[in-house]
Amino acid sequence: MDKKLKLLIVDDDNAHRTTLLTLLGEWGYLTRGAADGESAVALCRERSFDLVLMDVRMAALSGIEALKEIRAYNPAIPVIIMTAYSNVENAVEALKSGAYDYLTKPLDFDDLRLTLERAADHARLRDENHNLRQALAQGADAAGQIVGQSPALRQLMEMVRAIAPSEATVLVNGESGTGKELVARLIHSGSGRAKGPYVAVNCAALSETLLESELFGHEKGAFTGAEKRREGRFMAADRGTIFLDEIGEMPPAMQAKLLRALQEREIQRVGGDRAIKVDVRILAATNRDLEAEVEAGRFRQDLYYRLNVVSLTVPSLRERREDIPLLAAHFLRKFAQKNGKAVKGFTPGAMDRLLKYAWPGNVRELENAVERAVVLLMGEYVSEKELPPSLGAGNAPAAGAPAAAAGPYNRLGADFSHMTLEEIERAVVRETLENAGGNKSEAARRLGITRKTLLSKMQD
Ligand SMILES: Nc1ncnc2c1ncn2[C@@H]1O[C@H](COP(=O)(O)OP(=O)(O)OP(=O)(O)O)[C@@H](O)[C@H]1O
Numbered sequence: 314m315d316k317k318l319k320l321l322i323v324d325d326d327n328a329h330r331t332t333l334l335t336l337l338g339e340w341g342y343l344t345r346g347a348a349d350g351e352s353a354v355a356l357c358r359e360r361s362f363d364l365v366l367m368d369v370r371m372a373a374l375s376g377i378e379a380l381k382e383i384r385a386y387n388p389a390i391p392v393i394i395m396t397a398y399s400n401v402e403n404a405v406e407a408l409k410s411g412a413y414d415y416l417t418k419p420l421d422f423d424d425l426r427l428t429l430e431r432a433a434d435h436a437r438l439r440d441e442n443h444n445l446r447q448a449l450a451q452g453a454d455a456a457g458q459i460v461g462q463s464p465a466l467r468q469l470m471e472m473v474r475a476i477a478p479s480e481a482t483v484l485v486n487g488e489s490g491t492g493k494e495l496v497a498r499l500i501h502s503g504s505g506r507a508k509g510p511y512v513a514v515n516c517a518a519l520s521e522t523l524l525e526s527e528l529f530g531h532e533k534g535a536f537t538g539a540e541k542r543r544e545g546r547f548m549a550a551d552r553g554t555i556f557l558d559e560i561g562e563m564p565p566a567m568q569a570k571l572l573r574a575l576q577e578r579e580i581q582r583v584g585g586d587r588a589i590k591v592d593v594r595i596l597a598a599t600n601r602d603l604e605a606e607v608e609a610g611r612f613r614q615d616l617y618y619r620l621n622v623v624s625l626t627v628p629s630l631r632e633r634r635e636d637i638p639l640l641a642a643h644f645l646r647k648f649a650q651k652n653g654k655a656v657k658g659f660t661p662g663a664m665d666r667l668l669k670y671a672w673p674g675n676v677r678e679l680e681n682a683v684e685r686a687v688v689l690l691m692g693e694y695v696s697e698k699e700l701p702p703s704l705g706a707g708n709a710p711a712a713g714a715p716a717a718a719a720g721p722y723n724r725l726g727a728d729f730s731h732m733t734l735e736e737i738e739r740a741v742v743r744e745t746l747e748n749a750g751g752n753k754s755e756a757a758r759r760l761g762i763t764r765k766t767l768l769s770k771m772q773d
């Protein structure tokens with residue numbers, strides 16, 4: 314037995330109870346006795362027991378009554394009933410009332426030992442299933458856990474815990490790759506809607522018409538290609554949560570329609586004329602400064618207020634460097650396992666680079682760097698050799714430097730004289746994308762162009 318199990322022995326026969334207390338103590342249980350049903354029930358309310366062993370025939374409150382009360386209060390404790398050999402009806406009644414098993418008196422000690430062990434296993438299994446279910450309900454399987462111990466991250470997690478159970482609309486701010494999506498999932502799984510659907514929509518990935526039909530659905534024949542009616546993501550999220558990612562990229566006409574949906578909690582399919590009620594909680598995320606977008610006239614102020622009921626900001630990795638070693642180790646384990654490699658850790662030199670780099674692409678960039686290193690690695694420890702060259706000592710911006718410091722021109726200057734304008738543009742786009750950890754929206758933002766323009770420049 315790894316951990317001592319707490320066992321309550323209930324018997325009104327003092328001699329019998331004392332014998333059992335001594336014997337089971339010797340078997341490795343933490344024992345406690347009760348001389349009648351009432352005190353057994355009271356004890357079960359006061360402290361947690363792993364198992365209860367109880368005589369059925371007791372003066373005041375019968376074992377069956379006590380069993381019912383204990384189970385009403387804590388249905389998880391296995392209760393084993395002891396009954397006289399001549400009184401098997403009692404045993405049947407006990408089982409019907411939820412006893413785990415029964416033993417006949419005089420007790421056969423081998424039988425007793427086996428029954429107790431089985432009951433303990435049963436309880437342990439049930440606990441494990443419970444934990445597993447809870448982990449699943451918390452989305453720990455799909456989204457993975459949030460790794461980090463820094464004060465900045467802890468503060469964020471406290472906020473998440475506080476607001477998750479509410480129905481409030483939440484705007485999640487933060488640079489790209491900081492973990493906004495992870496936070497959104499956590500809010501959903503910490504809410505009363507955890508068992509309902511969680512639907513994520515990337516508002517930047519779709520053209521305006523497609524986005525509207527994606528969100529609200531369309532009627533048959535609403536536009537060319539709409540061969541049958543289709544429900545949108547809002548309907549799919551009914552009784553759950555919808556996560557509107559990259560909300561800052563939403564075209565103005567869509568913003569107006571979304572505002573209506575938020576205000577009325579109803580939607581209208583494209584080509585439809587009927588308003589349909591939906592019950593959804595709304596979470597949104599952006600890596601833009603939405604307030605500045607409002608001022609610049611690119612984002613509707615009324616929509617901003619609707620979304621910004623509660624706002625969270627996921628700190629950049631630069632603001633919580635303490636988390637770098639933890640995250641790096643987490644990703645190392647993950648990708649070592651995925652690639653079937655026995656990786657032991659980082660060399661001091663490699664860790665030094667990870668710690669000094671500015672991580673403009675935040676956790677995602679770190680994750681990518683570690684994955685790449687694991688793939689390249691031949692030995693047991695990741696060294697500087699396996700890290701991306703952009704992390705090299707020469708290119709590392711000073712610790713704490715803002716993302717913009719990792720600007721697009723830091724490695725290109727000298728070559729410009731021999732390049733055509735087009736080549737320079739391509740090089741800058743490539744460099745910026747790399748610096749943004751591969752995040753296209755972020756690269757576009759840094760270059761001051763739209764995501765669409767960036768995509769077209771990447772295709773050139
Ligand atoms: N604290 C963390 N612990 C473990 N993994 C993390 C953490 N933060 C982020 N990640 C991982 O980093 C990657 C990027 O996170 P995520 O997609 O949530 O970022 P994001 O802020 O939504 O980025 P973007 O703005 O580019 O969409 C994901 O693979 C995510 O699992």
Ligand SMILES: [Mg+2]
Binds near residue numbers: 494
């Ligand atoms: Mg995201």
